[in-house]
Amino acid sequence: MQAAHPPSTAGAWLYRHPKALLVLFLLPPLLWLGVVYLGSLFALLAQSFFSIDEFSGTINRELTLKTYRELFSAANLDVILRTVLMAATVTVAAAIIAFPIAWFAARYARGWLRALFYIGIMLPLWSSYLVRVYAWKLILAKEGILNWVLAKLHLTWLLEALLSTPVLGGASLSVSYFGTFLVFTYIWLPFMILPIQASLERIPASVLEASGDLGAHPGHTLRHVVLPLALPGVVAGSIFTFSLTLGDYIIPGIIGSSRPFIGEVVNLHQGTAGNIPMAAAFSVVPVVVMFIYLALARRAGAFNAL
Amino acid sequence: MFDHVSLRFGDVAAVDNVSLEIADGEFFSLLGPSGSGKTTSLRLIAGFEQPDAGEILLHGVPASGLPPYQRDVNTVFQDYALFPHMSVRDNVAYSLMIRKVPRAERRRRAEEMLDRVRLGGMADRRPAALSGGQRQRVSLARALINQPRILLLDEPLGALDLKLREQMQEELKGLQQDLGITFIYVTHDQQEALTMSDRIAVFDHGRLQQVGAPREIYDHPANAFVANFVGVSNLLDAATSHTLFGIDGATAVRPESIRIEAPARDDAVRIETVVESIVFQGQNSRLVLACDGARLSALFDHNADRETASPETGKPLAVWILREDVHRLGEGG
Numbered sequence: 001m002q003a004a005h006p007p008s009t010a011g012a013w014l015y016r017h018p019k020a021l022l023v024l025f026l027l028p029p030l031l032w033l034g035v036v037y038l039g040s041l042f043a044l045l046a047q048s049f050f051s052i053d054e055f056s057g058t059i060n061r062e063l064t065l066k067t068y069r070e071l072f073s074a075a076n077l078d079v080i081l082r083t084v085l086m087a088a089t090v091t092v093a094a095a096i097i098a099f100p101i102a103w104f105a106a107r108y109a110r111g112w113l114r115a116l117f118y119i120g121i122m123l124p125l126w127s128s129y130l131v132r133v134y135a136w137k138l139i140l141a142k143e144g145i146l147n148w149v150l151a152k153l154h155l156t157w158l159l160e161a162l163l164s165t166p167v168l169g170g171a172s173l174s175v176s177y178f179g180t181f182l183v184f185t186y187i188w189l190p191f192m193i194l195p196i197q198a199s200l201e202r203i204p205a206s207v208l209e210a211s212g213d214l215g216a217h218p219g220h221t222l223r224h225v226v227l228p229l230a231l232p233g234v235v236a237g238s239i240f241t242f243s244l245t246l247g248d249y250i251i252p253g254i255i256g257s258s259r260p261f262i263g264e265v266v267n268l269h270q271g272t273a274g275n276i277p278m279a280a281a282f283s284v285v286p287v288v289v290m291f292i293y294l295a296l297a298r299r300a301g302a303f304n305a306l
Numbered sequence: 307m308f309d310h311v312s313l314r315f316g317d318v319a320a321v322d323n324v325s326l327e328i329a330d331g332e333f334f335s336l337l338g339p340s341g342s343g344k345t346t347s348l349r350l351i352a353g354f355e356q357p358d359a360g361e362i363l364l365h366g367v368p369a370s371g372l373p374p375y376q377r378d379v380n381t382v383f384q385d386y387a388l389f390p391h392m393s394v395r396d397n398v399a400y401s402l403m404i405r406k407v408p409r410a411e412r413r414r415r416a417e418e419m420l421d422r423v424r425l426g427g428m429a430d431r432r433p434a435a436l437s438g439g440q441r442q443r444v445s446l447a448r449a450l451i452n453q454p455r456i457l458l459l460d461e462p463l464g465a466l467d468l469k470l471r472e473q474m475q476e477e478l479k480g481l482q483q484d485l486g487i488t489f490i491y492v493t494h495d496q497q498e499a500l501t502m503s504d505r506i507a508v509f510d511h512g513r514l515q516q517v518g519a520p521r522e523i524y525d526h527p528a529n530a531f532v533a534n535f536v537g538v539s540n541l542l543d544a545a546t547s548h549t550l551f552g553i554d555g556a557t558a559v560r561p562e563s564i565r566i567e568a569p570a571r572d573d574a575v576r577i578e579t580v581v582e583s584i585v586f587q588g589q590n591s592r593l594v595l596a597c598d599g600a601r602l603s604a605l606f607d608h609n610a611d612r613e614t615a616s617p618e619t620g621k622p623l624a625v626w627i628l629r630e631d632v633h634r635l636g637e638g639g
Contacts (some may be wrong), residue, residue, distance in 0.1 A: 204385060204387065206383045206384075206385050206387035207387045207388075207389060207390075209352075209354050209374065209381075209383070209387065210381070210383055210387035210388075210389075210448075211389075211400070212353075212354075212373065212374040212375045213352055213353075213354075213374045213375070213379075213380055213381045213449075214375075214380065214400050214401035214404065214448065214449075214452070215375050215401045215404045215405060215452065216375055216400075216401075216404045217373070217375050220404055224389075224400075224403075224404075225389060228391045229390070229391055
């Protein structure tokens with residue numbers, strides 16, 4: 001006869017109490033997420049309900065909506081609108097460029113071609129973001145390589161026509177909205193390609209064949225089957241591109257017109273001006289915009305295929 | 307319909323010079339082991355693959371170059387291939403939506419079709435909320451709503467359990483007779499092919515081995531492959547055939563044709579054997595009998611044969627085979 005009691009080691013105890021094991025594993029990351037991550041976010045939110053004393057420049061720790069009233073001044077609304085528009089344009093452009101690439105990678109690339117694809121997508125992410133942004137500054141500058149190539153192709157007139165667009169244009173691409181847009185789209189593209197590719201990969205080939213078999217030509221199949229099934233991936237990608245553009249302060253600082261974006265304004269209030277409440281209020285904007293965006297996406301049925 | 311059709315994938319001939327004709331309204335099965343070319347043949351008819359050589363004629367019209375969406379055939383896929391983001395109703399009505407049939411009519415016809423496959427009331431569900439058998443029916447309804455002249459079925463019952471499979475076999479056969487359209491049915495299950503088909507084409511290594519009615523294929527297999535793939539057969543080489551039956555060339559004998567009891571006819575061949583092993587299988591036991599260097603597989607029926615003999619391992623046993631149960635085999639396979 002074996003002993004009636006199982007060995008009383010810690011391992012055996014955990015085996016008999018799987019929930020305890022789960023809690024043990026989850027506790028550290030949950031603490032990190034809950035206290036450090038969400039905690040600091042709520043601290044930020046709280047800061048935005050303080051105000052700054054205009055004479056002394058000290059923070060008045062009384063709850064008030066004064067900062068938010070200032071946030072909605074015409075100049076600040078301008079900044080918010082500019083940033084949201086940029087983020088939206090970048091997201092749409094990234095999705096349009098990413099989709100065919102992701103389609104190719106998911107459905108056609110095999111073996112070494114597939115490996116090459118992944119390296120091609122990831123390689124830019126392995127080098128410094130700052131280096132790449134400055135490289136673009138050189139590419140887009142008036143004396144840069146892009147201008148040189150266009151001149152050789154006798155297409156300078158095209159660039160000049162583009163740059164003469166009011167507001168969006170400028171002296172050169174590197175100091176115009178077009179330049180900011182180009183660089184944003186380039187930098188965030190991998191974050192759009194990868195989720196779309198993952199969602200396309202999950203569509204079984206037989207589902208596409210079934211669509212054709214039932215009389216749908218490829219355009220119909222794209223519209224009624226592929227796009228709806230890829231939508232969760234597009235939304236996941238757009239969360240990245242949208243929120244990353246909303247919060248970025250480096251790219252518009254280096255490339256583009258001098259008109260500020262949300263990130264730059266936060267940096268300014270936080271660092272130079274010492275207006276922490278206003279910086280906090282500005283930081284809340286992207287969070288709110290993202291919530292609205294997700295609610296709209298959900299409403300449009302973007303997550304139905306999940 | 308198939309005129310010398312071939313399709314190669316790299317070095318492998320998936321379908322190798324196959325010619326066959328399928329009649330209108332026929333339940334026609336393509337039977338073979340995996341990799342035998344049966345599914346590829348089906349995909350050639352559907353238009354998912356294009357032949358390297360030869361021509362496929364659909365109702366007399368060459369189909370080469372026609373994409374799937376321009377062919378009057380519909381397919382029931384092995385994995386059902388339902389659209390996961392659509393309700394059952396929208397899945398079934400998909401081809402109607404593509405053809406811009408008005409919404410109300412789409413709805414009515416889809417629900418009619420769902421009733422027909424006994425899925426009434428499931429129209430608003432998502433495919434994920436259905437069982438395997440129910441998904442199978444949705445897939446069937448979706449393929450049939452267009453009233454195609456030919457329905458292609460790619461191992462449609464492969465993923466179902468035995469009970470459900472037998473029930474669906476009956477339903478499919480009934481549906482086919484009801485609608486009077488051609489069913490081309492791919493399966494690796496010989497029992498299924500024998501039960502349901504009007505005619506069967508047996509495939510191996512991309513080649514057509516034999517075409518015929520189930521009875522014909524079972525009783526007169528054209529070659530060793532067919533004899534062994536459709537049912538079980540004792541394959542006897544030329545030398546053994548000669549000594550036992552005086553026949554020149556290889557032959558096949560079904561286990562159930564080996565009689566333990568002496569038949570009341572004098573043209574039966576009597577063979578002295580030794581019982582090598584006995585495996586109990588319920589109603590029957592499978593016997594392995596040794597004789598003259600050959601091994602025979604035979605069945606011992608516990609009810610019918612009980613009176614006459616009781617085989618024991620290692621003991622001699624006399625068996626009889628009728629000459630008409632010995633089948634000469636052709637080349638190939």
